[in-house]
Amino acid sequence: MRFESDGHLKLYQWSQGWQVIADVLHLDVCAYPTDCGEYGICSNGQCSCPSGVNGSIYIRLIDDRKSNLGCSSVNPLSCQSMQDRGLLPAHVVSYFSYAYGAANFRGIDEESCKQACLKNCSCRAALFQYSGNVSDGNCFLPLQLFSLQNNQPSTSHYNSSAYIKVQNIVVSPASNNTKKRDVGIGVSIGIIGAVLIASLIGGMIIRYVWRKRSTEEEEDDFQQVPGMPTRFAFEELKLATENFSKKLGEGGFGTVYQGKIGDEKVAVKRLDGVGQGKREFLAEVETIGSIHHTNLVRLIGFCAEKSHRLLVYEYMCNGSVDRWIFSKGQHSTLNWHMKRKIIVDIAKGLSYLHEECRQRIAHLDIKPQNILLDDRFNAKVSDFGLSKLIDRDQEQVMTRMRGTPGYLAPEWLTSIITEKVDIYSFGVVIIEIVCGRKNLDYSQPEESVHLISLLQLEDIIDAHSDTKLHAKEATEMIKLALWCLQRDSNKRPSMSTVVKVLEGARNVETDLDYNFFANTPIMPRNRDHYDYHLAASPAPPASLLSGPR
Incomplete structure (x- = not known):
């Protein structure tokens, strides 16, 4: 019997290979942890992403045509910019782990639960659940946020909300003058109607230019950080390792190959499934590059080109212990x-x-x-x-x-x-x-x-x-x-x-x-x-x- 990554518990039998003979759990639709992927919200089998704040989008679908693949943050979370983090509310939603009572804190109020998540770099969301008293609830701080699902308090007999951690969140204060707001809305509708077509065309052009410029700026960021290890192009490392032909070893996060840069032998680690953005990877490489000790393998350089993530270390001729x-x-x-x-x-x-x-x-x-x-x-x-x-x-x-x-x-x-x-x-x-x-x-x-x-x-x-x-x-x-x-x-x-x-x-x-x-x-x-x-x-x-x- 094996508990699969999609939340299904399957029974296997050996017959010239392992064959699935039963799906042990029979849960309702939306009850499996990954029905709508990470960050997705499941409602009657339909998947969506948490709504933004004041029209801003902080979480979006990974694939617009396959909503069950889940959602991802528009701006990757960074421990180096914790002051720019905020919590995106998703009200009246539940989580699969509630059924197992695996709360991090019990008997606390909602605000304390939210603050506990903001202070912990590893936390991805503050999930708050309570029955009668909002000041006496259970707080869940998951390190990885799987699918949420709509909660019906009348049948579940509890209230619950999720506060999802996002980067660069900006919440504008509400206006106190409702009359001025109403007038502003009326004027805005007129202006929007007049320039709608022009805005759509202009928006498409601006989006294209912005994406192109953002990619170029992100690439340039690697060149501007002082004290960084050497940055290599992927083709350079491909040539240095003779097309990654000399394998030295393989681990849980990638494969290590022998290479040569100039007259120096090196070990090139090609990372698999790191799932990092370039900025996140850069921050970690900067940390590794600043560490020097005679009993730590020296980081010589790195590569972050498109989806490629590689680390270049000094070569250790006698291998591993x-x-x-x-x-x-x-x-x-x-x-x-x-x-x-x-x-x-x-x-x-x-x-x-x-x-x-x-x-x-x-x-x-x-x-x-x-x-x-x-x-x-x-x-x-x-x-x-x-x-x-x-x-x-x-x-x-x-x-x-x-x-x-x-x-x-x-x-x-x-x-x-x-x-x-x-x-x-x-x-x-x-x-x-x-x-x-x-x-x-x-x-x-x-x-x-x-x-x-x-x-x-x-x-x-x-x-x-x-x-x-x-x-x-x-x-x-x-x-x-x-x-x-x-x-x-x-x-x-x-x-x-x-x-x-x-x-x-x-x-x-x-x-x-x-x-x-x-x-x-x-x-x-x-x-x-x-x-x-x-x-x-x-x-x-x-x-x-x-x-x-």
């Missing part, structure tokens, strides 16, 4: 001292992202595949760009779940996370490096699939290298990993504390909760990356991260 710790044929190359240095390098790179940047940066994809090695086996964290930026005054953020099976911290089940999810993933990586095998390994016997369920210190230390000769140090390293794997994120150390432990400046915490296996997100074995909402079950004894990109 997983090739060295999971491949039995190369175990003799990575001795204990090299493994320990790799762990220290990862910790220093993450400490910089979490604590030394202007904004805290949660990586959200820490795993051996995203740790690269240079010619001297110095480890550098990659794919830290396009992750999650957390303002210094924010204690936590809401975001959709993203990651890799075996690395997900327990708090992902709530979608409210901090940079501590990276520390959990780091703990898993320590265990994998010390033990020489993956945390989730379905080639193992059933009782041994989850490495962390086998934690008995010396018994699981990698026997294929000289790690056994350093069993005491390896045991202390596993104790550090256990501290990072605490179920309560507040009990995990900061990355700067982890660095101090690794450098011998402090000891590992001894008062640890060893019951950290329950309530862990577990994903199907045929998924190697995850970036969507998940309804998960509690895990058996197991371990538990991983965007962009």
